[in-house]
Amino acid sequence: VSRIFAGLFARGEVAARTSDQAFVQAMLDAEVALASALARNGLAPVDAVEQLVTVADAASYDLTELGRGSAVAATPVPALLRMLRERLGACAAAEYVHRGATSQDIIDTASMLVARRALASVLDDLGTAAEHCAELADTHRLRLQPGRTLLQQASPVTVGLKAANWLSGLDAAHAGLLEIWQHELAVQLGGAVGTLAALGERGLAVMADMARELELAPPQLPWHTVRIRPARLACALGMTLGVMGKVARDVILLAQSEVAELSEHAEPGSGGSSAIPHKRNPVDAVAVVACATRAPGLVATMLGSMAQEHERGAGGWQAEWEPQLELLRLAGSAAASLRAALARLEVHPDKLERNLAGTGGLVMSESVTALLAQSLGRERARELVEIASQTAIDQGRTLREALLALDAPGARIDPDALEEALTPERHLGITGVLIDRALAAHRELARGG
Amino acid sequence: VSRIFAGLFARGEVAARTSDQAFVQAMLDAEVALASALARNGLAPVDAVEQLVTVADAASYDLTELGRGSAVAATPVPALLRMLRERLGACAAAEYVHRGATSQDIIDTASMLVARRALASVLDDLGTAAEHCAELADTHRLRLQPGRTLLQQASPVTVGLKAANWLSGLDAAHAGLLEIWQHELAVQLGGAVGTLAALGERGLAVMADMARELELAPPQLPWHTVRIRPARLACALGMTLGVMGKVARDVILLAQSEVAELSEHAEPGSGGSSAIPHKRNPVDAVAVVACATRAPGLVATMLGSMAQEHERGAGGWQAEWEPQLELLRLAGSAAASLRAALARLEVHPDKLERNLAGTGGLVMSESVTALLAQSLGRERARELVEIASQTAIDQGRTLREALLALDAPGARIDPDALEEALTPERHLGITGVLIDRALAAHRELARGG
Amino acid sequence: VSRIFAGLFARGEVAARTSDQAFVQAMLDAEVALASALARNGLAPVDAVEQLVTVADAASYDLTELGRGSAVAATPVPALLRMLRERLGACAAAEYVHRGATSQDIIDTASMLVARRALASVLDDLGTAAEHCAELADTHRLRLQPGRTLLQQASPVTVGLKAANWLSGLDAAHAGLLEIWQHELAVQLGGAVGTLAALGERGLAVMADMARELELAPPQLPWHTVRIRPARLACALGMTLGVMGKVARDVILLAQSEVAELSEHAEPGSGGSSAIPHKRNPVDAVAVVACATRAPGLVATMLGSMAQEHERGAGGWQAEWEPQLELLRLAGSAAASLRAALARLEVHPDKLERNLAGTGGLVMSESVTALLAQSLGRERARELVEIASQTAIDQGRTLREALLALDAPGARIDPDALEEALTPERHLGITGVLIDRALAAHRELARGG
């Protein structure tokens, strides 16, 4: 990840939790947990664990040296072990560290640990973003807004309903990540070829103890070349980014100069352009969309890496390492940016009213059609409303005027009924119910999470 | 999908279930279910439902005509409705069909229905493929095989363990699809902008009844532009294809002329080449890999379509239609091909033995190192085994010979202990336990599914 | 491809040129060209070619039967040859057809032939779309329009400049496809393993003659597992779809109810919604975006298939077949839709003026800042304009009013100079020059193409 673009792509708590140092720490934690599990099963002295702990601080390791080592062995683990053993010197731990394991065990376990730690902050920011949506949904439940299909005004909705839809998406993504966080992140321990041969009869017990130590799930089988776990994580992150992208794109569209129903409240100095002084760009929403745009390709990489050969992949496995970290970082950054965007979102009632009125009643054509259909039938009603709509557009009149001026058999319309049909508030269907359902589901998730 | 490549990409039951006609049938089923739900809620006469049913057979609709209609409205629904109403003529149903709904409701619901029907056959073929793996795992649990990392022989495994790993992957994919099949496939009904405005107070009840009618889940909220559901389906299919690709690639690698541990039993005339008469190509496994290779890009398309604008996406939604069908078809075709490949898989014990012996004992170096480490320490043991391995390779001798000829301090090795360390059967760790775990989990899934 | 969605994804001439029948015809054409090249090199009797021609009409082949055959051999070629030879019966041609070739030679050559034929219609529609842009650029070169960055009004441009930018993109894509069409589409002929062993010394000559016959390039080497050619085609199509997506998205955004600067002229009955009578959806632009959204995943599939093993890929090659056809079809459909959208694009001068005026002069802030900077320096000028902009926004005043009311040292502004700085026409830079450059380049391409 580039430091200079960190404000968009390495934002929030997640950045530190997916850093090189965090990954090395996770590898060291995996070695410590393995040693501890060995000790618990009588395969290593307890002393060895304590010795190992004293040298297991990633801050003291030279990351560049590790990188050089990764060129020689196609993984950084042998270099890490060499550095570890140098530090251990004549300690017994030098003999026991990594016993029974292979490089993949350490890297896969570390990847899962990093995921566990990073997801916690993704979930946190995502939850707060959802909370902001819940507030919007509740506060603006009756605030009318043009509903838009194919970006054309169609029928009225409310700001609250739009926020409730966002909320339902963010909550679904949250629940998906939570499920992963709670059940899918597992230790990997298989030894050279997945038989745990070096641990004799104790393999399964060591794996279980190591998992417990790290608060990871113990897998049914080692999963060295069955890559459903990393793929599931990637997919859940990809979907989360997809939902956040939807919310952010809506914000950007609603913040357009000509729409202006919402805006990111401008802190002094924020959102400016290097050429244009007056601009108030929706920068946080833009950052979310930028992160989201990058997700599908990375998920494709994770899925495209799944066909790993025999007992260790020759390229596919290695290809997973950075994309998984990037997906975590992008999801976390997007969540932090979305949270920020929503926290300072301003709703502009005057613009909402202006836009809703802007089509001269055309936004009510569905409800007017329903009214006319009662007496004329659906087909004829639709035809008349189309004619009136066209007249209204051509002559710059309102739909009401055009309808009342219709000169066609059976086209007499009761003005009171028409008035009602043209009233957006009367054409909101089950908007309130839907908002309540979204809020209730959100509260349930918040309790359970 | 191309008919001429159907043998690879439109194979098995899934082809018919994802055809154009199947999709039109699903759209018609959605309209019927909606009418039925309207009737149940007093919003349409019961007669209308019966009339509708009589004209709801997709076989009588002109698909090309529908296609032409989709150019005008960017969906085929208005054309379908026109054709439907023509058939209904003066029937009351003509007035009530599609009431309250919008095109997206019908297409999204039809997509989910098609998914439900197609998944049933994907699950069936996938389950049978898994069953074949379970048999392999059980039958060959002790049949020795070289374990390979980075495609190099590393340490011994058994054919049964490899099959158990495949099984665990296929079962995990199966469970993921089953979860989708049972809980994620939902009706979509929102009306023009997701408020169900045209149905007054009855919107929620109509949605629930329509869902029940179609055996789909009733969603918390309409999901017209919150696209987690199609994305989840796509991801689950992508992961399933990824796992199948892993199994098939292993089969292809094991069927190589120089490895030849497995082969697809050749039916007369199958697997041949247009240039080479003697070839026995693993054609079914190749078809699986071909399907799997196409999945990541399609999943990326589904994820890349998620940021849909406001209350109806302008491009993103439409972009989902065919890729979702393709993913279903590819997953089903791959499952059918994998099932066929595994059903006629032959294991060649002589080649397994020859290959395991082929490295002159090097495949046992891990276990020999463990033996030496007991007296010499890990570092020194590893060093000696590396020297002996190099000598064995250079001089074309076995590892045993090279080890016994080592002339180094402390390098005296007990021949009996060495013999044991060189015996693959003694170096299988918890292979049997892992196979049992995979089989037990499989039986549980089979019961539950 | 689905027939029912053909209006979006199988539109225009390209649909027939990428059909199953078109592909079979191309395979038959390849066999005929090979036979003809064999005859020219004395390796087959001339009679055989004539006999072959009589049975080389794809319309008479059963595509479903071919599909069944593709399950057995993992390609449809053996089945096609069987059907061909049945038709030839005792003719000499039965003995000579396919001589020296392997299945891959026929499929790869047919893919390239189909690409050649399909690209011709893609280029045609793309060229016409570009022509429409050229007309827009010329006709509306001085028609003011708000320029927008991050979807916020920034500084003025003209409709003509926007169209010139579209034009430059479409022309660049066109030139890229033309380059492929002219130079990259090559015959493939390598025989079983790329040595053309069955043709003795005449291999190269046969390849060259076959290429000439088909108007394809003769490659330096057979390219059975060096897949740069299909990848280049895919990339060029992907980029073309990307550029078209940009144009179409701009159209959709400019057609929004609240912007309304452009619209797709509504033919009666087109663009309607199944729920909303008054809608005039930009359906053709939506179809373009839908096609474009599907391209990146398909290109990724083509690139992800490149690592094909040894002398024939086991999965990667087969995975190319349908995605390449789909990319051709999507590019052609998008070009047809874009051409249609641009042909009936209406420019709405009143809305352009309204929108440009809508920010009360803020859209001129860059030019005002430049004016003030002459006396105050850049930093101070920017500061004052920011203050005035904020005041204007807060108090609902114009930027002019806010600037003239500024009460700050050195903030006295000459009203005439301010007037000029606030005049959009004076702040268009080299707009005219850029339009001319785009038009000149377009005419050059049109001549050369």
Next chain:
Amino acid sequence: VSRIFAGLFARGEVAARTSDQAFVQAMLDAEVALASALARNGLAPVDAVEQLVTVADAASYDLTELGRGSAVAATPVPALLRMLRERLGACAAAEYVHRGATSQDIIDTASMLVARRALASVLDDLGTAAEHCAELADTHRLRLQPGRTLLQQASPVTVGLKAANWLSGLDAAHAGLLEIWQHELAVQLGGAVGTLAALGERGLAVMADMARELELAPPQLPWHTVRIRPARLACALGMTLGVMGKVARDVILLAQSEVAELSEHAEPGSGGSSAIPHKRNPVDAVAVVACATRAPGLVATMLGSMAQEHERGAGGWQAEWEPQLELLRLAGSAAASLRAALARLEVHPDKLERNLAGTGGLVMSESVTALLAQSLGRERARELVEIASQTAIDQGRTLREALLALDAPGARIDPDALEEALTPERHLGITGVLIDRALAAHRELARGG
């Protein structure tokens, strides 16, 4: 990019050339070139350029500070300008720096500059890798090797021909990148909305001078939202990675324990496993495959970002930044790894002979069929060879024995002719010619490049 995996993914010269510091340097170089072009056109004093040069060393900028700035403006440019102006203090340059430009101009130009510098080292390593292939092709032109289709032995080729095919792929990729390097990398200068309004009549001249200064191409039009240039670069890199992946995968397959025709010569300590002492993993080839596996998703991201809105993309543009850098880094790393793998590639003649003989003559079935077809016709010949092949496989005999034992009408075979047909050297077709063509084309490219 992660430092700890640098040995696989940030290898060779390219790493430094795509670093954060390299990018900041390129941004500073862009500002200097712009100032210089302004001065040349009388729009800035020459002094300003000199002042600017003194503060334009990226090493003195705080990258983390820049990153923080990128959160506020969604680009790091405003923060960079602030830091630049602080350093300039009261110098005149502070007033002129960035004049006429917008953030996108600087970032896009810097991206192109970084690409230019990074591509030089990609081309260098790629060219050396190709050179190694040329040597292999020449040295081993007659060294027989089994040709393999679908990973099954098919007909003989030579090591030299395989290398020549690799060479043709690497050269085609090289030519593609060179074309980009020479013609496609262009300066971007458009100002706020692409009109260069702030530069009056001199916009075009400034753009041309800025381009000359940086050795980049001057574009026809600014390309702020027409993203063909970055897409072309991405595609060319993606294809280059695809070709390298093919070569590396072949190496890995040929280095399998059971094939062993090639190996990466093991430096002491390289290629080892943390669990298995004897392993000699093809680590460099694995690194290449890992890089290549990551490319398609990143190219998809670049293509998926192309539909950028109006005059500046709201998410799509920002999404390009890191993936473009990653593609450069991955292509360069893969080229460095491939170069290393090929430089130490060992060919094992004994294993080649053993493998070719391993099928008991079946690898010659195509040539034997051709022999028999002379008297029996193609169909009957093929049938007999299939029977004999099956017999040979079933009874563990050679194809010769099986053929001579055939007891069928017309199956009498002349032993001498059979001997010749079974001689691989006589069945190489135009292998030598193809090798010569690849070498000649390579020498031409090497001269021209």
